[in-house]
Amino acid sequence: MEQVIGVRFKPAGKIYYFDSNHLDIHLDDGVIVETSRGKEYGYAVLFPKHPEVDGDNPLKPIIRKATMKDMAQLERNKEREKSAFGICLKKIEKYKIPMKLLRVEYTFDRNKIVFFFTSEGRVDFRELVKDLASVFHTRIELRQVGVRDEAKQVSGIGSCGRPLCCATFLGEFAPVSIKMAKNQGLSLNPTKISGVCGRLMCCLRYENDQYEGDTKKKRCCMDRKKGPLFRVGMKVATEEGIGQVLYVNSQKHTVKVQLEGEKTKTFSWDEVEKVDNG
Template identity: 35%
Template sequence: MLIQKVRFERSPKLHAMMTEAPYPVNARVVVQGKRGPEVATVRDEAEPMPGDGRYGMILGAASEADLDRWAELGREAEDLKWLLRARARARGLPVKIVAAEFTLDGSLLTVSYSAEERIELGALIQDLRGHTRARINFAAVGPREQAMMLGTLGACGRENCSSHHLQDFAPVSIRMARDQQLPLNPEKLSGPCGRLLCCLQFEHTQYLDLLKDVPRKNARVCHDSSGACGKVVKLHPLEGTVDVLTDAGMMQGVPASELRVLKGEPAPGQQKNRPRD
C-alpha cells in the first residue's frame, strides 16, 4: 500500500491518502475522506505507507461522469449558499455563510459559516430541507479559514498565503513585527482576514539570528574607531547596522560589528529575551 498527498478545492492543505497504485501529479481522483467521497487533485509523488497513522483512501481516477457530477453539485451548492445568505439576512441573523459543499454522492451538504456570537441555526436548516434531501452539517470557521476558503489578494499583490500554500495556521504575535523593526500600524500588519499577517512568521527565525549580533535599542555603545559614544535609537538587522544618537547630538549609522556595548548593558547575543521596541 502507498501514500499519496491530495489537495481539495477550497484549501491548500495536503492530505495523505492510501492508494494501491500511484497516480500522476495533478491527476483528478475520487477519494474517501471523513465527510464521504470527494474529488481531489494529486499533488505529490507516491511514497511507501508509514506503519502508523489514519488515512483516507483514493478510490480511483475521476471519470468524466464524476467530474460532470462534481461540477453540477458545485453549482447546486453555490445556489444554496446564496439562498442561505438571503434567508439569514431576511431573518436578521448575525451570521455569514462562507461556503457550501456537497460530497460526490450528494448525501452530505457542509455549510461553512462564521458568527460573532452563538446563534440558533434551526431556521436555516429548515430552509434547506425544502431544497435538498442531503444531510446538513453546519461548520463554524474562523477569520483565517474564511480567507483560505474564499481566497483574496495579500498586501504583496499575490494570492494570500492561507489559500495558496499554508499547511497550518501557526501562532503569529506582535513580537514578530517588533523583531523585524516594522511600524506597529494595525492596518499594515493585518491581513485580509483582520488578523496579524501570517507572513510575519516566515522570516522571524532569520531575524532572531540577525539580532544576536546587534545591540538592543536604547543600549549605550561606543564606536571603537571614532571614540564617539551614544544611544542606539534604531536597528537595521538586514544591513547589520544601527543608528546611534551620539552624546554630541549627531545621528550616525554604524555597523554593529564596530560597536562596543558599555558595561552594564547586554552585549549582542545576550538579549534574546529582552524587548526590542
C-alpha cells in the same frame, strides 16, 4: 509498503494522505476517495518518499482515478453550490440571523451540503437548518469559521500587493506571535504587522528562524558590551548625535537611525551605543 499519496480537495487546502491502492496515479491526477464526509473528489499533489504513517490508523485506499463522468459531476456540483448560496442568503434574511455566509460546499456524492459562515457570537440556526433540509432533501451542516478562515475562503490582496498567502498556498495556519515581529526589528504598530483578517500576518514566520539564529549568535558577543540588542524605537548615540532606531537589519548587522530633524542614516552595530531602553 504501498505508495502513499497526498491529496488536496481545494486550492491551498490541507493535504490528506491515502494509500494509492496499486493505482497508476501521477501528479495533478483527479482521484475519488472516501472521507469522513463521504466520497470526495481530490487531486494528487504530493508523493512523500518517507511518509510518517500511524500503524494504529492505516491509511484509507484511493477508490479510483477520476473519470470524465466524475469531472462532469464536479462541475454540476459547483453550479448547485451557486444556487444553494443564493437560497441560503434569502433564508438567513427571512429568519434575521446575525451571520455572514461565506461559501457553500457540496460533497462529491451530494449526500451533504456544508454552509460556511462567520458571526460575532453564537447563533441559533436550528430553524434555518430545518428549512434548508426541507428544500434540499439532504444532510445540512452549518459550520462557523474564524476571521483567518474567512480571509482564506474569500481571498484578497495583502499589503505586499500579492494575493493572500493563506488563499494561494498555505495548507494550514501556524501560530504567529508578536515576538516574531520584535525579532525582525519591525514596527509593532498593529496596522503594519496585521493582515486583512486583523490578525498578525502569517509571513512573519517565514524568516523568523533565521532571525532567531542570528540573534542568538550575535547576543553571545554583544551582551557583555552593550546589553540588549537594538530594537525599533530605541534611542542610540552615534558619531553624528543622538537618534532613534527606525529599522534593524539582523543579517547585515546594521541599524537605520533617525537623527535630529528629518535626517536618517544607516550605521553598523559597532558604531552605535544604547542610550536607554527606548
